[in-house]
Each structure stands twice: as structure tokens, then as C-alpha cells.
Amino acid sequence: MINIVLFGPPGSGKGTQAQNLITKFNLKQISTGDLFRFNIKNDTELGKQAKSYIDKGELVPDKVTIDMLIDEVKKPTDAAGFIFDGFPRTAEQTEALETIVKEHLNSEISICLALIVEDEILVERLLKRGETSGRTDDSNVEIIRNRIKEYYAKTAEVAELYKRQGKYVEVNGVGEINEISEKLYAEIEKLAPPKGKY
Ligand code: AP5
Numbered sequence: 001m002i003n004i005v006l007f008g009p010p011g012s013g014k015g016t017q018a019q020n021l022i023t024k025f026n027l028k029q030i031s032t033g034d035l036f037r038f039n040i041k042n043d044t045e046l047g048k049q050a051k052s053y054i055d056k057g058e059l060v061p062d063k064v065t066i067d068m069l070i071d072e073v074k075k076p077t078d079a080a081g082f083i084f085d086g087f088p089r090t091a092e093q094t095e096a097l098e099t100i101v102k103e104h105l106n107s108e109i110s111i112c113l114a115l116i117v118e119d120e121i122l123v124e125r126l127l128k129r130g131e132t133s134g135r136t137d138d139s140n141v142e143i144i145r146n147r148i149k150e151y152y153a154k155t156a157e158v159a160e161l162y163k164r165q166g167k168y169v170e171v172n173g174v175g176e177i178n179e180i181s182e183k184l185y186a187e188i189e190k191l192a193p194p195k196g197k198y
């Protein structure tokens, strides 16, 4: 199995790049943000719990997020591995992911790929998307800046944890989408393929 943590601040291109990676390596994407939005749209109990945090650009509490992730990982799949997009976002989630991948998939995180994009470009991208996305958290610059603030306060330290394990790789997230994908492919292809295939 190949299990990728796709990491980076809000708007760095995690979702965009995940689309290319799932096709190239036959992976299943789990985006916690997409799962929350799906639940909000369907007015589920989980959606109700998450909405107030998301609307302010704050992180949803760890317990809620981790339980949701476990449910998703447990679903049967033919994929050759997973892309975790937007998870983990705290040290507690990072620790939980290690256990989840071990217990439910009998595997481990292969690599943490971090997309590097400067803050002003992030704000620009998200404001632009907000013109059409209907995402409440893209709707004004204060909420967008709060998402970036949350990233530095709670999420940036996740990078340090993967660095310590020798699994952290940075890729420039500015430029043509397909060129960025090529750089990500190259990093994944450097990994020793476990049991001969992806
Ligand atoms: P989530 O949905 O994960 O949002 P995010 O990480 O804040 O940011 P995005 O998904 O908007 O950005 P992205 O990096 O995927 O970039 P994208 O490809 O879309 O989370 C939303 C909320 O849910 C959080 O704030 C939190 O409340 C909650 N949540 C989620 N996970 C959680 C967790 N684990 N714990 C607690 N709470 C959690 O691209 C962005 C834009 O840029 C797009 O318009 C795209 O077209 C454009 N773009 C992409 N690449 C390029 C490029 N190379 N050049 C130009 N434009 C580009």
C-alpha cells in the first residue's frame, strides 16, 4: 500500500493535486473538509457539529474529526492506498492516523507531501474561488485569514512530526497544476514500492 498525507495550508492545492494523484496511482482520496461539507449539505448530526467551526474558519474538534476518518478508512476499497487530504491537522490527529493506518489497514504512512505556497497567494486563490464556490469559509477575507492563522497555530507542527520520521517532503505549490503534479509523482516514485507494485 501507498498512503500519502497531502499537506499544506488552506488553498495550497491539496484537493486539486489529489485528483491527479488518485488517477495516476489508483488511490482513494479522503478529504475531511469534503466529508464535513457533505454532512453539512445533508444536515446530519455530524454536519451540525462541524458547521459552526467551519463557518468561522476554525478547526473542528479532534474527536469528531478522528471518528469520522475511522469510519471512512473502514469502508471497503479496491484502491492501492489512500491520500489523506486535510488530515492530520493537529499533533493528536497525527498520532491517531498512525494507529488507524496500522490497525485498520495493517500499513503505515509512506510520505507526507507538503505544498508550499505563500500566504498572499493563498488569500488570492480562495477569494477568487469564493466568487463561485458557495463555500461559507471562502466568503470573506477575515475568515480566510483565520483559516491560515489556525494552520500556523495548530497544523504547522504536523510537518515537524513527519520530518522527525524522515517522511516529510516539500514541493513548490505555485505554478502550472500539471507541473506540480509531475513533481509529486517523482517523489512518490522514489519510494521503494512495497511488494513490487502500487
Ligand atoms: P478543507 O476543505 O480541508 O479546506 P482547506 O484545507 O482550508 O483548504 P482548501 O480545501 O480550500 O484548499 P486546498 O489545499 O484543497 O486547495 P484547492 O485544491 O482546493 O477544510 C475546510 C474546513 O473543514 C477547515 O477550515 C476546518 O474547519 C474543517 N476541517 C477539515 N479537515 C479538518 C481536520 N482534519 N481537523 C479539523 N477540522 C478540519 O485549491 C484552492 C484554489 O486554488 C482552487 O480554486 C483551485 O482551483 C486553485 N488552485 C489550485 N492549484 C492552483 C495552482 N497551481 N495555481 C493556481 N490556482 C490553483
Ligand code: MG
Pocket: 014, 015, 016, 031, 033, 085, 086
Ligand atoms: Mg481541499
